[in-house]
Amino acid sequence: MIPPFEKFSIAFLKSCVRMNVHSKGGVLIMAYVIGDACISCGSCADSCPVGAISQGDDHYVIDAGACLDCGSCAGNCPVGAISQG
Numbered sequence: 001m002i003p004p005f006e007k008f009s010i011a012f013l014k015s016c017v018r019m020n021v022h023s024k025g026g027v028l029i030m031a032y033v034i035g036d037a038c039i040s041c042g043s044c045a046d047s048c049p050v051g052a053i054s055q056g057d058d059h060y061v062i063d064a065g066a067c068l069d070c071g072s073c074a075g076n077c078p079v080g081a082i083s084q085g
Contacts, residue, residue: 031069034060037081044073044082 034044038059045053045060052066053073059081062073074082 031064031067032062032071032074032082032084034062034073035081035083037079038077039079039081041078043076043078047072047076 034053036059040055040059042055042060045051045055049070049072050066050068052063052068053060054063055061071084074084
């Protein structure tokens, strides 16, 4: 878990906005996350218009710096493993 945003500097918080990371209840979160239900089929990566999704160690991962928050990945996941953070 990421600590409450009050503990971060303004410069860090501004960089999070550029990286598509948001605050929810005082905690910094990514707009979309890929959960453990991921079957590594690659549908999310194929549907991403900016190539922000790649194969990770256990399942696919989203690059927060490249993600546009369009939701295409979540809409194309056959097992519903992608959700809004």
